[in-house]
Each structure stands twice: as structure tokens, then as C-alpha cells.
Amino acid sequence: MPKQIILAAHFPGVNNTTVWSDPRAGSQIDFDSFEYLARTAERGKFDFFFLAEGLRLREQRGLIHDLDVVGRPDTITVLAALAAVTTHLGLAGTLNATYHEPYELARQLATLDHLSGGRAAWNVVTSPGAFFGENFRRGGFLDHADRYVRAGEFIETARKLWDTDGGEFAVKNSQFDIKGRFGVPRSPQGHPVVLQAGDSDGGRELAARHADAIFSRHHQIDDARRFYRDVKDRLGKYGRSEDSLKIIPGVSYVLGDSDADAQEKAHHIRRQQVSPQTAILLLEQLWNTDLSGYDPEGPLPETDPVLDESDTIIKGRAGMYPDRLKTANEWRARAEAKNLSIRDLIIEVTGRQNFIGTASRVAEQFDEYVQTGACDGFILVSHLTPAGLDDFVDQVVPLLQERGVFRTEYSATTLRGNLGLA
Amino acid sequence: MTLHLAIALDGDSFAADDWTTPVRQADEARLDFVTFQDSFGGRRPDAVQVAARVAPLTRHVGLVPVATTTHTEPFHLSTALATLDHVSRGRAGWQVRVSHDPAEAALLGRRAPLEFDDLFAEAADAIEVVRRLWDSWEDDAIIKDVATGRFIDREKLHYIDFSGAYFSVKGPSIVPRPPQGQPVVAALAHDERVWSRLDVDVYFVTPADADQAAKIVRRLPGRKVFADLVVGGRTPTDAAVFTGTTTQLADLVAAWSGSGIAGFRLRPGEDYGVSAITGELVPELRRRGLFTPSPQQRLRERLGLPQAVNRYQEVARA
Numbered sequence: 001m002p003k004q005i006i007l008a009a010h011f012p013g014v015n016n017t018t019v020w021s022d023p024r025a026g027s028q029i030d031f032d033s034f035e036y037l038a039r040t041a042e043r044g045k046f047d048f049f050f051l052a053e054g055l056r057l058r059e060q061r062g063l064i065h066d067l068d069v070v071g072r073p074d075t076i077t078v079l080a081a082l083a084a085v086t087t088h089l090g091l092a093g094t095l096n097a098t099y100h101e102p103y104e105l106a107r108q109l110a111t112l113d114h115l116s117g118g119r120a121a122w123n124v125v126t127s128p129g130a131f132f133g134e135n136f137r138r139g140g141f142l143d144h145a146d147r148y149v150r151a152g153e154f155i156e157t158a159r160k161l162w163d164t165d166g167g168e169f170a171v172k173n174s175q176f177d178i179k180g181r182f183g184v185p186r187s188p189q190g191h192p193v194v195l196q197a198g199d200s201d202g203g204r205e206l207a208a209r210h211a212d213a214i215f216s217r218h219h220q221i222d223d224a225r226r227f228y229r230d231v232k233d234r235l236g237k238y239g240r241s242e243d244s245l246k247i248i249p250g251v252s253y254v255l256g257d258s259d260a261d262a263q264e265k266a267h268h269i270r271r272q273q274v275s276p277q278t279a280i281l282l283l284e285q286l287w288n289t290d291l292s293g294y295d296p297e298g299p300l301p302e303t304d305p306v307l308d309e310s311d312t313i314i315k316g317r318a319g320m321y322p323d324r325l326k327t328a329n330e331w332r333a334r335a336e337a338k339n340l341s342i343r344d345l346i347i348e349v350t351g352r353q354n355f356i357g358t359a360s361r362v363a364e365q366f367d368e369y370v371q372t373g374a375c376d377g378f379i380l381v382s383h384l385t386p387a388g389l390d391d392f393v394d395q396v397v398p399l400l401q402e403r404g405v406f407r408t409e410y411s412a413t414t415l416r417g418n419l420g421l422a
Numbered sequence: 423m424t425l426h427l428a429i430a431l432d433g434d435s436f437a438a439d440d441w442t443t444p445v446r447q448a449d450e451a452r453l454d455f456v457t458f459q460d461s462f463g464g465r466r467p468d469a470v471q472v473a474a475r476v477a478p479l480t481r482h483v484g485l486v487p488v489a490t491t492t493h494t495e496p497f498h499l500s501t502a503l504a505t506l507d508h509v510s511r512g513r514a515g516w517q518v519r520v521s522h523d524p525a526e527a528a529l530l531g532r533r534a535p536l537e538f539d540d541l542f543a544e545a546a547d548a549i550e551v552v553r554r555l556w557d558s559w560e561d562d563a564i565i566k567d568v569a570t571g572r573f574i575d576r577e578k579l580h581y582i583d584f585s586g587a588y589f590s591v592k593g594p595s596i597v598p599r600p601p602q603g604q605p606v607v608a609a610l611a612h613d614e615r616v617w618s619r620l621d622v623d624v625y626f627v628t629p630a631d632a633d634q635a636a637k638i639v640r641r642l643p644g645r646k647v648f649a650d651l652v653v654g655g656r657t658p659t660d661a662a663v664f665t666g667t668t669t670q671l672a673d674l675v676a677a678w679s680g681s682g683i684a685g686f687r688l689r690p691g692e693d694y695g696v697s698a699i700t701g702e703l704v705p706e707l708r709r710r711g712l713f714t715p716s717p718q719q720r721l722r723e724r725l726g727l728p729q730a731v732n733r734y735q736e737v738a739r740a
Binding site: 020021029030031034035054055056057063064066067068069070071072073074076077078080081083084085099100101103104107108111112114115116117134135136137166176177178179180181183184185187275276277278 | 436437438442462463464465466467468470471472474475476477478479493494495496497498501502504505506508509511525526528529530531559564566568570571572573574575576579588589590591592593594595596597598
């Protein structure tokens with residue numbers, strides 16, 4: 001029997017992937033939108049629904065970013081409400097290990113696991129620096145190196161609490177010194193599913209040690225296979241089997257009646273995602289300086305990026321460019337060679353459209369990725385809220401089912417069971 | 423006069439059905455709201471999540487979870503309660519709780535509990551922060567202006583810049599302003615020292631009789647005062663406990679109704695549960711004209727609270 005594909009639906013969030021200017025775009029706040037996407041995912045027999053978290057609004061040039069979707073509701077509260085309108089769909093929320101406390105978060109996740117009948121999942125992330133800390137009493141208090149220490153001990157602590165079956169616990173490690181009665185009896189999954197996001201060596205090691213699944217970035221198929229191999233090879237030293245950690249990249253897709261039609265649609269979507277104003281802001285994120293005087297339809301700046309990482313132009317978003325000068329030179333060379341404007345170049349280099357084609361072409365590619373060890377499944381990030389998943393569920397899911405690589409009915413009641421995790 | 427009616431739910435079950443059943447009964451009986459008890463360390467599910475879990479399954483009843491200011495970050499409180507208001511379409515409230523229990527502090531590894539004055543000063547700051555965050559988005563901040571490419575008008579988002587003795591919070595919220603503007607804030611006030619310290623809309627008080635209720639109401643001008651009443655037997659509480667038939671209970675409600683209280687929060691006891699309240703007592707009170715369901719869907723409006731004014735919007739327009 002071929003390997004079964006994991007599918008999850010990401011509720012679009014606060015970045016330029018989400019096209020809010022499309023007349024079909026709905027609210028990113030109204031519960032109707034969440035309910036619609038979750039019901040669509042469940043109609044498509046998806047494994048889980050995935051929500052990101054916000055702790056502060058992003059800023060650029062010292063101003064609140066106003067071009068993309070801004071604002072979102074509280075993750076776990078939305079998931080608890082979605083538990084009422086779905087029956088099989090896993091409910092995964094990003095919850096930050098830096099600005100939550102283990103007792104409180106473990107209690108919330110165990111409660112969600114009970115209230116959903118065993119469908120809770122936690123995507124563990126960490127945050128650096130003082131920017132987010134300005135909204136919390138603990139402030140910005142973690143060095144970069146300590147983030148994974150805290151995250152690892154946070155997960156270990158949560159698991160210890162979940163194992164008490166509501167009873168007494170005492171935890172003392174480098175990050176936490178807590179004790180008392182947990183108060184939540186063992187939940188249907190025992191441990192809610194733990195996802196971890198992060199591509200760095202520290203992130204991979206943390207995932208190999210603690211996570212049930214990795215929410216990775218998409219890679220070209222050869223890079224994806226290398227990433228997959230690297231992470232799965234780390235499991236042995238923790239006494240874990242390869243099947244105990246699922247690798248699920250976040251990907252986007254565009255479907256068309258023909259491959260050419262899909263390409264044309266994809267081009268149109270990219271132009272909506274990268275407006276002239278957005279192009280300048282995205283360029284500033286590499287150049288790390290105010291470029292508002294530049295013409296988005298003109299050439300790239302001749303000056304070099306500002307390398308002072310202690311004062312970046314964007315706040316509230318992870319750094320994306322480890323070597324600004326090198327990347328800038330690559331972009332310049334590419335723009336000159338192909339005679340690209342700033343906007344054209346940004347459309348090319350920030351593109352996140354991974355699977356473009358007919359439904360059968362996309363189904364074939366998904367299958368190839370999973371059967372050849374590039375990943376275990378996909379978290380789909382659509383560009384439209386909340387109807388962006390409709391065409392995938394209606395067109396691609398039946399083809400995956402025909403291939404025998406995706407379920408036609410849920411086989412288990414818990415998320416852990418559906419994912420094939422012990 | 424017509425009174426408001428609420429039910430206090432306090433259960434140790436983690437099964438969703440054990441919560442949806444009574445809340446739906448309260449919803450169908452058109453009660454004004456239910457409260458969900460909570461504390462850290464006891465055997466109880468997280469109250470905000472229980473409220474969110476039942477929200478899509480109900481249409482009218484207000485959902486008022488207990489959440490603690492002593493240990494939970496005000497930013498998290500604000501976003502969770504704003505979200506409850508979004509998922510319930512304007513039916514969210516918040517019963518503020520403080521904790522002086524060292525065992526609760528130990529669960530979070532935080533400092534030793536504060537003394538009474540500081541504990542309530544911290545709670546007052548937390549309420550202030552939560553309320554400012556709710557106001558930090560003006561109602562019409564989302565503009566979706568295709569011509570300029572702007573999703574929001576950032577001039578309509580506001581840093582709250584709160585700086586106090588216990589914490590500081592920059593803002594703005596990550597959640598757009600909730601449907602009610604300001605969800606209803608309530609607090610239990612057994613102790614007179616609490617009465618003037620917190621900026622709340624609703625106080626739950628525990629008078630022993632109608633005269634005492636009237637005295638409390640006179641001392642709390644501008645607040646909606648609800649009398650806590652345990653019906654049908656004992657639970658550990660300092661609220662008045664009443665046992666008797668439905669007719670006798672209705673007589674009691676009638677006797678207290680002239681005291682100026684806004685209504686009752688009924689705490690189901692051992693032998694008078696939610697079904698008896700919604701199935702027997704409420705119809706009897708309706709027959710006597712003591713309770714008339716509100717046609718309003720939003721909790722503020724159900725309770726006759728004034729429309730929430732956005733402090734930042736007012737400043738911007740001044």
C-alpha cells in the first residue's frame with residue numbers, strides 16, 4: 001500500500017500571501033470565515049486545521065504595517081469554538097513558549113483536547129527580543145540561544161503535567177520551578193500533538209527530540225529530500241522511529257483548467273500579492289533602510305543594504321536574510337540580466353507558489369513528494385479567505401483518493417490516530 | 423419590574439456535552455447569561471474555552487467566564503475575551519477573579535501572593551489594560567482601500583502605552599475591536615473593600631435578605647447589582663441558600679425584586695438543578711411578570727448597559 005498523505009489547512013494570516021483585495025475575499029475575523037474553512041477541510045477529510053498566533057502587530061519604518069491583513073483572533077479560543085462545529089478535524093494552534101507559562105498552556109491544551117474529543121495540537125514557537133515583550137509583564141528576556149532551551153524544557157514540562165492525570169507535579173529545571181496539582185484528568189490523546197516550526201539546526205534537533213510533526217518550509221524536491229533525511233536521521237539517538245515524526249511543509253497551490261491556465265492565474269495572483277507599495281516594503285526588508293523614494297517600476301537601489309542587525313527596519317517578523325550583501329548582489333544581478341523592475345524582481349524572488357497546474361498535475365506532484373521521501377504531507381496555505389480551499393477539496397482530493405494515497409473516511413477519532421502517531 | 427436572570431455553572435466535567443446541555447437550556451429559556459467558574463489547581467476545565475466551545479451552539483445567552491488577573495497576562499486576557507465576543511457575536515463577558523492562594527502562585531512559579539490592597543490594585547490595572555486594548559482599534563479601522571493598497575487605516579489603531587506598578591503593555595491589540603466594543607465586565611463582591619476598586623459593569627453580591635440587598639444597591643450607584651442565590655440546597659458558599667418549591671422560590675424573587683437589584687444569579691444546588699430553574703422557575707417568573715426575556719442579542723444591550731464609547735475614537739474626534 002502506498003504511503004498515505006497528510007493534509008492540513010492553514011487559515012490565511014497577516015502577510016502578503018492573503019489577497020484581501022479580491023472581491024471574493026471575506027473577513028479574517030468573523031467566526032463564519034473560520035467555520036467555513038474548517039468545514040471545508042473536514043469535508044475534504046483533512047487531518048487538521050492550522051492557526052497562527054499574533055502577539056504584536058508588525059511594524060516597518062516604525063509604523064504599524066498597513067498593507068496586508070492586520071489583526072486576528074486569539075488562537076485557542078477560536079479552536080475551542082471550532083470544536084463545536086467539526087467532529088473529526090484536528091485543531092492545531094501556534095502558541096508561543098516564550099510568552100506563555102507551562103501550567104496555564106498545558107491546562108488550556110488539555111482542556112481543548114477534552115472539549116474536542118482528542119483533536120488538539122500545539123505548534124510550538126519561540127520569540128526573540130524585546131518587541132513582543134513590550135506587551136507582556138515579563139518583557140524581552142530571552143537570548144536567542146536560550147529560546148530553544150526554554151522551548152525544550154517547556155515541552156518536557158507540559159508533558160509531565162499531562163502525565164499526572166490531574167494529580168500532583170513538581171518541576172524544577174533551568175527555566176521553571178513549579179509545583180502543585182494539575183487538575184486536568186488525562187485527555188483523550190494523552191498528549192496533544194506537538195508540532196514544531198523552524199529550519200535551523202537547533203530547531204531540527206528540538207523537533208527530533210520532542211515533536212510529533214514539523215511544520216517546515218517548502219523546498220524544491222531534492223532539497224526537501226535532504227531536509228527529510230537529515231531530520232529523520234536525528235530520531236535514532238532519541239530512540240524514536242522514523243514514523244514518529246511527520247514532516248509537513250506549508251505550501252501554496254494554484255489550479256487551472258490547463259497548466260497554462262494555472263500559470264496565468266498564478267501570475268495574476270502574484271501581482272495582487274505584490275502591489276507596488278508592497279514591493280517597496282519587501283525590498284526594504286532586505287535593504288534594511290527606508291526606500292520609499294524609489295519607483296517600484298524602476299531599477300534596484302545602487303546603494304548597499306544597511307547591515308546593522310541591532311536596528312532592523314521591520315519588527316515583529318523573523319529575520320529572513322542571513323547575508324544581506326550577498327542576497328542584494330544576487331538580486332541586482334538577476335534584475336539586470338532579465339531587465340526587471342523592483343516589483344518584477346520581488347514577484348520573482350519572494351514567490352511562494354509551489355504547486356501550479358491542473359488538478360491532476362498537482363495530485364501527481366503531491367504523490368511524488370510523499371512517495372519519494374520529500375515530506376509526509378502538506379499544510380495548504382491558500383491566498384483567499386475563507387473559500388481558498390474549495391477548489392482543492394473539490395478537484396484534487398478525489399484524485400488523491402483514486403490513487404489510494406488519501407483517506408475516503410476518517411479512520412480514527414483522534415488526531416493522533418488519524419496521523420498514524422502512537 | 424422585570425429582573426435579569428443568570429445561572430452560575432461550576433462543574434468538574436471535561437466532557438463537552440456536560441456543558442452544552444445546561445447552556446443550551448439557559449439559552450432556550452432566554453436567560454441573560456451564564457457564568458463559568460474557574461480557578462487554577464482545581465479540577466475544572468479552562469472557563470474561556472468552555473464558553474467558546476458552547477458559543478456556536480447557542481444564540482441568545484451571554485457567556486461570562488471567570489478569568490484571573492493575578493496570573494494571566496492582561497494581553498492574553500484581552501485577546502481571549504475579545505475573541506469570545508467575536509465567536510459568540512457579541513455575547514461575551516468576563517468575571518474578574520484575583521488569587522491570594524500561594525498554591526496557585528506555585529503552579530506558575532511566580533512571586534509570593536500580593537496582599538489585599540496590592541492584589542486589587544493589580545487587578546484594577548489589568549482591567550484598565552484589557553479595556554484599553556479593546557478600544558485600541560476603532561470600529562472602522564479596517565478600510566480595505568484598494569486604491570492606496572491599505573488594508574487598515576493605521577491612524578485608527580492606538581498604542582495604549584500603559585505603564586503601571588505591576589506591568590506595562592504597549593498595544594495595540596492584535597484583535598480588532600470586539601462586536602460589543604467592550605464585553606461586559608463583572609466581579610464577585612463579597613467584601614465591601616472590593617466595591618469601589620474595580621471598573622466593572624456588574625457586581626455579584628451576597629445579601630442575606632431583601633433589606634440588605636437594598637442597602638448594597640444604594641452603595642453601588644451606576645452598577646448592575648446581581649444577588650447571588652443558591653437554590654436547592656447547600657454548596658460551599660457565603661451566598662444566601664434557599665430551599666423550597668418553585669412557588670416558594672418565585673415568592674422569594676418577588677420579595678427581593680423591589681430592592682433595586684438588577685437581577686439574580688442563581689447557583690444550582692444539590693436538588694434544584696439547571697433543568698428545574700429553566701423548566702419550572704423561569705416559566706413561573708414569566709407568568710408573574712418578574713422576568714421578561716430581552717429581545718437583544720448582545721449582552722451589553724440585554725443588560726441595558728450604555729453603549730461602549732471608544733476612548734481613543736473620542737479623543738481623535740475631539
